[in-house]
Amino acid sequence: MVLHLVPRCSARLFWASPGWRRTYTQGASVGLKSLGCPRHRHSPLACRGYSSASGSPEVILTPERYPVQRLPFSTVSEEDLAAFERIIPGRVVTDPEQLETCNVDWLRSVRGCSKVLLRPQTSEEVSQILRHCYQRNLAVNPQGGNTGMVGGSVPVFDEVILSTALMNQVISFHDVSGILVCQAGCVLEELSRYVQARDFIMPLDLGAKGSCHIGGNVATNAGGLRFLRYGSLRGTVLGLEVVLADGTILNCLTSLRKDNTGYDLKQLFIGSEGTLGVITAVSILCPPRPKAVNVAFLGCPGFAEVLQTFSTCKGMLGEILSAFEFMDTECMQLVGQHLHLTNPVQESPFYVLVETSGSSAAHDAEKLTGVLEQVLNSGLVSDGTMATDQRKIQMLWALRERITEALSRDGYVFKYDISLPVERLYDLVIDVRTRLGPRAKHVVGYGHLGDGNLHLNVTAEAFSQELLGALEPYVYAWTAEQRGSVSAEHGLGFKKKNVLSYSKPPEAVKLMQQLKVMLDPKGILNPYKTLPAQA
Amino acid sequence: MVLHLVPRCSARLFWASPGWRRTYTQGASVGLKSLGCPRHRHSPLACRGYSSASGSPEVILTPERYPVQRLPFSTVSEEDLAAFERIIPGRVVTDPEQLETCNVDWLRSVRGCSKVLLRPQTSEEVSQILRHCYQRNLAVNPQGGNTGMVGGSVPVFDEVILSTALMNQVISFHDVSGILVCQAGCVLEELSRYVQARDFIMPLDLGAKGSCHIGGNVATNAGGLRFLRYGSLRGTVLGLEVVLADGTILNCLTSLRKDNTGYDLKQLFIGSEGTLGVITAVSILCPPRPKAVNVAFLGCPGFAEVLQTFSTCKGMLGEILSAFEFMDTECMQLVGQHLHLTNPVQESPFYVLVETSGSSAAHDAEKLTGVLEQVLNSGLVSDGTMATDQRKIQMLWALRERITEALSRDGYVFKYDISLPVERLYDLVIDVRTRLGPRAKHVVGYGHLGDGNLHLNVTAEAFSQELLGALEPYVYAWTAEQRGSVSAEHGLGFKKKNVLSYSKPPEAVKLMQQLKVMLDPKGILNPYKTLPAQA
8 A cells, every 4th residue: 555665775885865855955066076977976885895095996998908009199288177177167187196086886886086176056057068079089988876786877988977976956847747858866765755755756766766766767778676567768758959069958848748759769768877968957757656556466377377477467457567576495594594595485496576556446356366366376376475565565575676785795706688589588697507517506596577687697616717607608699599589678888889790680770870970979978888899 | 248349330441352262362463453452353332543544633743733843763674574483484564554553552642653563472472573773773662551641652663563462471479478560461350350260450540451561660669549549660679670771681680579789770660751761561469459459538628638638547447458549529410411421429629539448347347337436426527428339339439530520521621630739739729620610511620539639620612822831831840849740650752752851850851861871872762752752
């Protein structure tokens, strides 16, 4: 009956953003010490290891780990800094220690060496900055909450970091239509609170919600936990304001559900990871806040039964089904072993979490109970439990959501984020497990089954080039054979740009490169990302 | 309790497409007389007036009515015809009488003079045809069901007509995920039947469903009656196969709900009206078939009450709300006067039709009854009726859907398809009514209120340049002032391409033109459409 407002495990992995009040006072004087990369400031856990000063090992510079050559961009000069200072007085950051967190991604896997962080507050300032960079041939790394998984949000070399952190104003909210218009730097969790207070919800929800910016969500076409119910950002984002490489402001910030006047340009920028333009404002359609949320956690004897349970839920729950997640028994062992979470049902080869969100607690509970009776009686499910109160709902969600955390405590983790036809989804996990044998500590599969999205994770005592060689390109080739996606929701960024061709034909890659050249002829926007280097 | 499978009034305005069986036998020999434009063959009503031979007045040639100059494309030669005949033997149509229906749009408002109709069956054939046309600099008019409202689907001059009518195969359907993959020429209504037999529905529904092709739906980003519930094609279309201007086949025909590998190229072609590429196959996500449908028809004392009723329905019906349509009292008078339909509730200034689609008849009826009690008790609604049986559901839907037909019987109709912020939606109707005074016979407003989409229609005894001058650019400027869209769902095609700038800034128009040049450097694909001629 209560709305599911659980922060889930995000607090463990990300840090809570500055409060709403703070977000709204940014128009006043904002000192240089208020950085765009919040982790560094606030979270003792997150801070740990973020700079060499803290005592943990420094992250190796990206060009030292990866075969990448700096392109012939200009280098930031004193004159450039003076020009930036004229555009955004007092918001040009050059202190190396302050720059450290913005140069390193949150997974601590890549590290740039940018010498300057710019913190504009308006689209006009972004426009002036880009106009200058374009004229001077300076490369730019647009940065939101820096919560990406593929190294797309930090510089590779010395790109100018352009942070959206101070662009955090709600521009308008329409309480009949649920259309929210806001600047790109608004933190997702803050927006969630804002619209929930008005009886709506954001159409997306992510573990990183406490840090990620809505502009970054759109730039990476973030998926997440509400995708099954509310669909892709390509449908829910109604308008964008974008600054192009040369500083042109492209205002497509409409608040219309329907608009068939010419090509839908905003789609170019959704999911383009900052390589085609810098998103400065977003118009997004928020669904009404559901009045009732129920969660069931079920044990299934096999993957075939998981699939049949999914079909049953789709058929019987219909419009109230809001999540269908799965995890295998190894995931359950890991959350038990490392996090001491208790399995609420009898041990099973697979577990599924079913969530409903609807407008009548009584109706929804009746529907879900009907499903549970059917799947238990037919043997699709061997045991199950259902929660309607928030505490138990949180407990059940934690089993699924804290898998990432449990894995990180198990050792070095090789991570794959794959889309596959659902009936083949788990075959990849079995194949990889067989292929690696005792070389891997654990090979686990879990994810958003309702969206055909598998998270395949492999743990080992430490990073091993040999294990990596056994995994890649095997996993990508396997996925390509099923016409799957080698990046379901994480994007390509820096670390996956070279696997694009496993999911896209050469004609598509060529057209993407043409688009890049058309929109960013000097290639200054987030270089070395998303697209493979041209031959 | 029954599913709403009503053909609605489409049979009166469109024809039934050739049967499914026929659709599936197209692989065998298809004679020249089996044209891409079904109206000519099958419907005595539709045939009436379609060619001068039938006795009704001929439609004036487009270049004689509109100020448009032929661009310097080549003219189809005997050698070209021979080349086409080698690519698609027996499927090159040059008979003038047979070409007539494909040269004229269904509104009988524009007419081209193409001398050749090509009927490929495969993407490879489309590729070979376009490669030839590209080399020869021959302009091409891609044509689906030819049901568009803005003259986008017929030639302006002598463009080669490339019909998708014989590309009508279902390629695959996945009965767990509901993902349908099919060729572009499949008729929407046939696809609806196909997926409904498998307990799914198409995510879109239109009055033109009996004729329109899914490829045309995607090319025009069709909206329609299920938009409120299932959202835009930009979210439900998962993949496309497209042939580019030079004949390159771009295969992005994936069946994945999530795929963040590079730029989402298919979005370029959704809504581009055949000007950037020819869609040859579509992958689309079908929602599960609802088990229960209910319809309520309500009378409201004012437009403010219509809006409040909408808010109430959104809040209380939540996930089961599947349509919220409105019409004014003049619409009701016209369907009464011209079609003899009976108003089922007491006369009111406004009427709304509320549809629910859900998975439990009992739950849905209970929810809807709750809404009705609330809106009646609070005075938002003065009278109402509710239907759960198919016959009455059809009867209520007919009141809304047959407005177009009633208007066409009232005289010459000036049609506008506008998106506006809902609270200003009806002000435009009032303003236009005041502005025109007795010069107009009727000024009516109706449409998809739930999507902010107004159909503003003005009738007069006959076409009048003076009335047109009073309407345009007034309606467009009024819409622009509200940051609305001058084409919510119909697209721009030939007839509206010059009003693009009312809804898009110059930077956007410029970028659209760059996209066109990049993808179709010779401009052979559907020329004179969508974008204004470059200065």
